Amino acid sequence: MKAVPQELVIAVASGKGGTGKTSLAAHLALAGAARLRTILVDLDVEAPDSLAYFPEAIRVGRNCPVSLKVPFLIPESCSGCGACAKACHFGAIVALGGAVTIDQKLCKGCGRCVFLCPENALKERGIVVGQTRLMKSGSLDILEGRMDVGDIRSTSVIEAAKTRAASLKKEVQVRDCPPGVSCPATHAVEGADYVVLVAEPTAFSLHDLSAAISLVKGQGLKAGVVINKYGFGDADIESLCREKALPVIGRIEFKRKRASSGASGKLWTDDGSYMQKIDEILKRIVHAVETDEGELG
Ligand code: SF4
Ligand code: SF4
Secondary structure, X not given: OOOOOOOEEEEXXXXXXXXXXXXXXHHHHHHHHOOOOEEEEEOOOOOOOHHHHOOOOEEOOOOEEEEEEEEEEOHHHOOOOOHHHHHXXXXXXXXXXXXXXXXXXXXXXXXXHHHHOOOOOEEXXXXXXXXXXXXXXXXXXXXXXXXXXXXXXXXXXXXXXXXXXXXXXOOEEEEEOOOOOOHHHHHHHOOOOEEEEEXXXXXXXXXXXXXXXXXXXXXXXXXXXXXXXXXXOOOOHHHXXXXXXXXXXXXXEOOHHHHHHHHOOOOOOOOHHHHHHHHHHHHHHHHHHHOOOOOOO
C-alpha cells in the first residue's frame, strides 16, 4: 500500500464547461475541511467563480499581484539582426527591415530573446498580469487566481496560485481547473495526486471526456470519472471509461432543482444524500492514491 502524500492534491477537471466541475470541487473541499486542513484553489483564472459558493468568505492577508518580466528595446543598441524575433516562439517580436517591434501582450516572459540578443539591446521590466487572493469560509481556505481583464497569460497566474497554495501547507488541496484540454488545463492538473474528471451523459461531454482522458494519460496521472447529472442523457460514459480502463468513482443523479440552484452558486450541504455521495467520492480518491486504482497505463 502506498502512503498518502503529506498534502493530498485533487484536481477537478472536465473536457467541457458546464458539467458541474466547480460545484463538485467546492463540495469536495467542504467534505475535506470537515476533518482536515483543506484549501480550495480556483485555477479557472479566466473566469474564477468558486467564491460564488461562499458569499460569506472573508479575505485573509493581502492580494498578491502576479507579474511577468517582459522585454523592452534599447533602440540605440539594436543592430536589427532579427535574432530576437527568430528566438520568440510566441510571435511577440517582429523584426522588419531592421526595426524591432515587441507586442508585450503576446510575451510569455520566457527571456529567450533577452538571453540571445548579441547586442544586449533588450532589457526586462515587470508587468502585472493577474493576482491571487486568499479567503476563508469557516474552516475552509479558498485561494483564487484571477487574470487581469484582457490578458491572455493564464498559465503565469495558474502557476503563481499553485505555488501560493503549496506554501500554505494544507493536508488537502482541491483544485478547480479550467475546462478543456489546452495549455491552462494542462498546467492546472500537473502535479496532482489524483484527477477527477467530471462528465455528464451527453454526446458533447462524451467527446470531450475522451480528450480529457488523453490529457491525464499523457501526464501519467491517476484519475477517475464522476458522472454528474446521471440519467439526464443517454451518452454511454460508462463504456468509454471501461474502454479507457478508468474507474467511475461517483454517479450523481440529475435533479432539476439541484441543477438550477447549482448554476446560481448554491451549496447543497443540507442535502444529506448528496453530501454522502461526496464523502464516498473523497474516500475513493484517498483509497486510489493509497493503491493502484485509477493508474493509467
Ligand atoms: S536580437 Fe538584439 S540586436 Fe538583434 S534585432 Fe533583436 S534586439 Fe536588435
Ligand atoms: S521573453 Fe520570450 S515570449 Fe517574450 S518576447 Fe522574448 S522570446 Fe518572446
